[in-house]
Amino acid sequence: MSTQPPEGEATQPGTFAPLGETTFRNMWISNTISNAGGLIQAVASAWVMASIASADFVAMVQTATFLPMALFALPAGALADIYDRRKVQIVFFSLALVSAALMTLASSADLLTPWVLLGFCFMVGSGNALSAPARGASVGEQVPKELLAPAVALNNISYNLARSVGPAVGGVIVAALGATVAFFINAISYVPMLFSLYRWNRVAEVSRLPPEGLFRSIHAGVRFVANMRPVRRAIMRVFVISFLGAALQALLPLVAKDMIGGDASVFGLMLGAYGVGAVSGIFVLQRLRASIGNENIVRMTCVVGAAALVILAHSTSLVLDLVVLLVAGMMWMVVVTTISITVQLFVPRWVMGRAIATCSAATTLGISLGALMWGHFAEIYGLPLTFQASALTLLASLALTRVLRVADRTASTESDERVLDDPEVKLGITGRSGPISIELQYRIPAEKARDFYNLMREMQQVRSRTGAYDWSLSRNLADPELWSETYRLPTWLDYLRHRNRRTVDDMTLLMRAREMHVGIEPVRVQRWLDRPSGSVRWREDAPDRGDDGLKLQD
Missing domain, CATH: 3.30.70.100 (Alpha-Beta Plaits)
Incomplete structure (x- = not known):
């Protein structure tokens, strides 16, 4: 029997190797700061909503935050593939900054009603959603191709690293200084990202053909995903998991407020534990992908996620909840990043933005719809029964293994750079001639x-x-x-x-x-x-x- 390691495993780059690339490192740090600001705002928004409205409105904060990604991901992905990705990010991060500033002003004027708060969450989320595919697709331009997989993992870890600190800080800020200060901090957190984008000297890709229109570009992206079986299956799988498991994140403010009897700082601490767990996931991700494969990772995370929901449904201990959230955060990061890496390894550069956008849309649409459904469920049947129902459905999703199996791949898809001879044409036609x-x-x-x-x-x-x-x-x-x-x-x-x-x-x-x-x-x-x-x-x-x-x- 051969003792050689599997192809690609012997030369597998280190987890933190992409941080050696200056441009990626600057963008990663700035993105982490921006994510921390967004999570500070999320704590403030959820806690304000828990103070002024019922459980269904609390869950709708998640819906308002993530729904823009579901709605705008495909157009945003097309824009990322058509136009300069650096300029696309500058425009939409600026939109998010302006929206966060307006949210701060409305809070300081005491104008935040449940619907107004949801509207501002949607506006800030829209700026983030429209910039996200360009940000994700830019990773391949900032690191060599052999560093793409760890770079994608680090890019996803950015959010979870911020989650390990941002929510706890946000909870303290809300408890001590009020929600307005938290909203202001989120607004200024976009400044480092805009500065890093300004400094990035991006080398534009040159095409022999004129760019596609927006709608044709969206159509081309959808066609590619629909006809690439491993990508299609991975995206459908992450939608199902996000939809069924959305109860935990959407209703966590009520766990802190009603089951633990805590304040905003306790809620921030619980979110921080979830984030610390997610950050820890990066240390096991590469090893899990190499040893048990993508599909077994997805199965394992569903089982662990279901167990976490069952424990949270019955626990009144903060310490126990923090331990459970550590594990749940790790599992969530591992499964989402595994599927994200799978998608990016299977698609070529020309459609990368649209593929990332489709994956993000599936994840956020699942979270948005799941939060809405579980919020109404909790309003009728209570929090413990809601968590138990979510756990059962996650376990039932294991039956999808046969039809939506997540494939394995170790190397990125390379475009064929050879230039073909121009086809012989003697008939008078234009670019629009056809079919x-x-x-x-x-x-x-x-x-x-x-x-x-x-x-x-x-x-x-x-x-x-x-x-x-x-x-x-x-x-x-x-x-x-x-x-x-x-x-x-x-x-x-x-x-x-x-x-x-x-x-x-x-x-x-x-x-x-x-x-x-x-x-x-x-x-x-x-x-x-x-x-x-x-x-x-x-x-x-x-x-x-x-x-x-x-x-x-x-």
């Missing part, structure tokens, strides 16, 4: 027919996630060795983008198909313009747009 039909003809020996068919089903997913539709595979009745693969793209520009979005894995699959091809001639590629009315001059004196259109290939 474009592509036909590839293969000659496959009869004994390889089944293998070729199975391979082409994988190829269908490759074509679909890079923009193709109406994919089909045909076999000639009179010549069984002749196969035809056809698919369409909406416009000529979409076809050129489709050619530029291939990965090394995609090219490997394509080369396997071409290696099965036999015969003197290579695989024949035909490109067709469907319904070519725009390229036909109906009158002799009509202008020919062909020369302008063909310049798009340069």
Whole structure:
């Protein structure tokens, strides 16, 4: 038996190696400060709401905070992939700063009613949500590719490190100085992030093609995620876990207030314990991923999370609750970061922002809807029964293992950087001409027919996630060795983008198909313009747009 370690394990970088990169380190520290400010605001918002409203409104603070991510994640992800990610972050972090400042003014004027408070939580959350995909997608530009996995983990740890300090500090501030001071601290916490972004000398990526429009970019991102099975399954799994397990974070203020009988400082201490546990997760994450794999991590966290909810449902001891929250925080960080790393390792750079946004949207939508549901449940049936019900549903989610298994991957997906020859075009077209039909003809020996068919089903997913539709595979009745693969793209520009979005894995699959091809001639590629009315001059004196259109290939 071989004693060699699994591929990639021997050269696995250290947990803190990405902090050696100056730009990443500056951004990480600034992001941690901003996250701490946000958590100080979260403590103040939750405690103010617990003082002026019922359990369902308390849970809705979580909904108002996380719902913007669910609503705006896909547009934000598209913006992160279309425009300069540094400038996108500057704009939306500035929006969050202004919203936090207005929240401070409203609090100082004693204008915070339950709905006004929820509105400001939504506004601040919107700024954070719109900047988050650009922040996540920027990580790959700030560290070498071999440091991507630990950098993603550190990026997620930033929030949880802030959670280990911010809530406790926030609780003390609220108890001693009031909520207005906490809101003000959150406003100024965005300043270091904006300063770091200003100093970042980002090297812009140069594309041979014009950028996609916002809606087309969103559509392309959704298509990619929908047709990349490991990413789709991971995102659906994190939504289910977030939805079912949202009761703990959403109703924790009531645990501190009603079951423990504490004040804002006790609530902050409990959130701090949760955050310390989450920070501790980074020390076991890489080891767990290497030893038991992603799917077993998800199963383990569901079981531990359910046990934590059951204990909290019956405990009246602060010490016991703090220990349970330490473990629960660790498990939450491990499962969310595991899925985040999985998504980022499976997607190429061109769609990274949209993939991160989709994963974030699934997580925050699950938390938002789960908080809303469990809040109403707690209002009717009480806190202990709500936690028990949440625990049971988390355990029941283990049945999803067979259909939503979280895959393992150790290396990031690399784009194929080879520049293909421009396709031969003699017809007068523009970038908007289309639809474009592509036909590839293969000659496959009869004994390889089944293998070729199975391979082409994988190829269908490759074509679909890079923009193709109406994919089909045909076999000639009179010549069984002749196969035809056809698919369409909406416009000529979409076809050129489709050619530029291939990965090394995609090219490997394509080369396997071409290696099965036999015969003197290579695989024949035909490109067709469907319904070519725009390229036909109906009158002799009509202008020919062909020369302008063909310049798009340069």
